[in-house]
Amino acid sequence: MNLQKGFSIVELMIAITLSLLLGIGIFQVFTSNQESARLTQALVEVQDTGRLSLDLIARDIRNAGYWGCAGGLDRVSSTIDTGGTGYDADIHGIGAAGTGGGVSALDDVAAGTDVYGMAVVEGTDVLQLRSMASDGISIAQPMPTVAAALFVSDNNDFSIGDVLAVSDCQSADVFQITNVNTSGGADNLVHNTGTESPGNSTNSLSRQYGIGSQILRPTFRSYFLNEQAGVRRLMFRNEQNVTTVFADNIEDFQLMFGVDSTGDGVADIFVSGTTIDNEISGGGAYDYDDVLTIEVRLRVASSLTDVVDEGIVYAWNGNAALPAGVDEGRLRREFSSVSTVRSRIP
Numbered sequence: 001m002n003l004q005k006g007f008s009i010v011e012l013m014i015a016i017t018l019s020l021l022l023g024i025g026i027f028q029v030f031t032s033n034q035e036s037a038r039l040t041q042a043l044v045e046v047q048d049t050g051r052l053s054l055d056l057i058a059r060d061i062r063n064a065g066y067w068g069c070a071g072g073l074d075r076v077s078s079t080i081d082t083g084g085t086g087y088d089a090d091i092h093g094i095g096a097a098g099t100g101g102g103v104s105a106l107d108d109v110a111a112g113t114d115v116y117g118m119a120v121v122e123g124t125d126v127l128q129l130r131s132m133a134s135d136g137i138s139i140a141q142p143m144p145t146v147a148a149a150l151f152v153s154d155n156n157d158f159s160i161g162d163v164l165a166v167s168d169c170q171s172a173d174v175f176q177i178t179n180v181n182t183s184g185g186a187d188n189l190v191h192n193t194g195t196e197s198p199g200n201s202t203n204s205l206s207r208q209y210g211i212g213s214q215i216l217r218p219t220f221r222s223y224f225l226n227e228q229a230g231v232r233r234l235m236f237r238n239e240q241n242v243t244t245v246f247a248d249n250i251e252d253f254q255l256m257f258g259v260d261s262t263g264d265g266v267a268d269i270f271v272s273g274t275t276i277d278n279e280i281s282g283g284g285a286y287d288y289d290d291v292l293t294i295e296v297r298l299r300v301a302s303s304l305t306d307v308v309d310e311g312i313v314y315a316w317n318g319n320a321a322l323p324a325g326v327d328e329g330r331l332r333r334e335f336s337s338v339s340t341v342r343s344r345i346p
Helices: 009-063 273-281
Strands: 076-078 103-106 126-138 150-154 163-165 174-178 177-181 186-190 212-229 231-238 243-250 248-258 269-270 289-303 332-340
Touching: 009 126, 009 212, 009 243, 009 289, 009 332, 103 248, 103 273, 126 150, 163 243, 212 248
Parallel strands: 076 174
Antiparallel strands: 103 126, 126 212, 150 186, 163 174, 163 212, 177 186, 212 231, 231 243, 231 248, 248 269, 248 289, 289 332
């Protein structure tokens, strides 16, 4: 009996207690690391969404209001039939046939406001940008008459129904292709009346364009917030009448406009779209054509929940509180950038 060895009850209790303390410590370290990893993941997600969204929107803002070598919108004419089936002022309304300038917006929209068949989140803004983009294609032969077809290199992807513009340093004309005839290594872009949607109201352009005149594509870009299944999304619409999800979990979208109110080529005031609308309706000194810079503000939330403590006070858009009903456990960051409409800078 004297040779038998073992642990006493006291020793076992001490060992169990130490093991429990060690296990609790390990569990706390594991939990802390897991929470830190989730927070880091949420931060990376929010940063990527905010920065990428601002970068892409800024690119479209910089390109807005470009009408080719023609310069100003007052030099742009259009043959697009405003009464034709499928006419859309946003997409086709550039030049004499429409009212679409390079920049327009809806500010602080009311509840129930729809654009492009989708509801816009109340209190947010809608940005609309128009311009022309080049495919590097130009006229290969001079036009003998204003109603003649346009001959361009057959190294292009133009199709019947495409809305295009022809531009030189004097003017630009928007038209719709009704037929494409290929002959002798060149494409004849026909722009007759009576076919396609919305079609051309006339086959005569404002003038005859010579060799080297650019063929451009009118572009349209619109950004707005829509909510689906409790998730707010920044939506994007283009000139093909296609609306897609641009980014998820963007909770607010606000705009401010740098306006040249004195005509000296410098943005001297920053105002909201409502202020510009009031100037327009009241016959004021400026409108959206005088916008030189646009500030975009986004509030981005993480898709991960329970990553921050609830009750954090936010200062956003003049309000120190989040809207009622939102998940306060999501990580949120504010992003903003100011971009210049390059075509309007002297």
